[in-house]
């Protein structure tokens with residue numbers, strides 16, 4: 001254990017599900033599970049595989065109990081959930097999104113050759129709302145703000161949200177629902193359904209994972225998982241006392257149980273489950289535990305060094321455990337384990353390599369439907385906020401925004417440039433794409449590398 005890691009706390013002596021899970025299980029008509037623990041000699045749930053890499057430690061979750069709860073919840077929920085549209089409908093949606101992506105690629109190549117940086121989006125990130133039920137101590141909105149502390153007023157309602165999706169779809173092949181905590185929105189399933197009808201692919205949601213047991217039991221949420229392509233759950237460690245302090249919640253176990261629940265549901269619901277792990281200074285052994293757990297459970301692992309504002313927190317690479325963690329992640333990626341992103345991208349991200357940033361490839365739209373142009377993380381030049389709903393098409397929106405601030409050569413250290421020298425994880429994906437605009441074979445290599453894993 002890393003010396004700066006807080007002392008381990010013993011597992012809670014739980015003979016029954018956590019209060020939330022107990023209420024949920026009761027609401028779903030599921031009989032309480034007898035605590036399944038090795039010491040009691042009872043059976044470990046079949047859905048929990050033998051841990052080969054992950055080593056449970058004192059203070060980590062009570063796995064047999066959580067797995068039993070997750071299994072019971074999955075059994076109760078599964079018959080109520082809609083099945084994903086497969087076959088032709090799914091192929092048609094992917095083809096439509098691919099067509100947009102291919103058109104954008106050709107146009108972006110043309111713009112790049114002409115020296116322009118106002119590139120068309122690979123996807124867009126929508127802060128669907130700002131409030132959150134956690135208060136993560138490291139939470140950063142790319143501008144040094146914390147979502148739960150920002151003014152949450154003005155979020156788009158469902159109809160306006162749908163309109164936003166329609167407008168952005170004129171050029172964006174993919175959408176990334178974020179927040180704040182997006183699952184606090186009652187209408188998130190209506191929005192993911194709209195995204196599916198509009199042929200977005202992939203449809204990604206990033207969540208702290210704490211509410212899924214409750215939300216999925218609501219009839220309005222029956223189609224949410226079926227309409228989602230990638231579900232990213234944030235999990236930065238497994239020591240429950242550390243997580244409780246870091247996330248400022250008294251129920252960190254809910255996240256772990258819900259991760260197991262989602263893992264149980266992913267096959268029938270057809271989405272890809274990922275864990276986003278923010279690597280914290282002093283807690284590299286906890287990140288390693290999450291890496292190992294994901295490996296054992298077959299869940300995709302996305303490592304992200306903690307940022308402070310636009311840059312990696314210098315305390316992360318200075319952590320004596322960091323080089324070994326990075327080496328292990330890269331070795332697993334090389335070995336074809338489920339590490340998200342290409343090997344090159346991970347090497348650059350974890351090493352904090354300087355970026356070839358093209359901010360407009362991954363535009364941020366705020367909770368109120370305003371596009372933050374050309375980049376949310378800009379330091380020297382304040383970005384402009386433009387209401388997307390005032391436009392019919394992304395081309396008109398991009399042209400209007402370009403008149404306000406020229407995105408070309410915006411990235412850089414000068415007073416009239418962003419000055420950010422960013423290390424945000426998303427920028428390493430767009431950095432790989434920019435490299436691929438100049439060297440299509442390199443992009444193909446990255447895509448094949450990604451697809452192979």
Ligand SMILES: C[S@@+](CC[C@H](N)C(=O)[O-])C[C@H]1O[C@@H](n2cnc3c(N)ncnc32)[C@H](O)[C@@H]1O
Pocket residue numbers: 132138139140141147178179180181182206207208209232233234276278304305306307308
């Ligand atoms: C702002 S959160 C919003 C979605 C949701 N509430 C969640 O936590 O997953 C989006 C992602 O940003 C990550 N994040 C927040 N602060 C960060 C920081 N300082 N450095 C790196 N990633 C951060 C979170 O862990 C999460 O995966």
Ligand code: SF4
Pocket residue numbers: 132133134135136139140147148179180181208
């Ligand atoms: S759960 Fe997400 S939005 Fe909420 S405080 Fe944590 S990182 Fe920020």
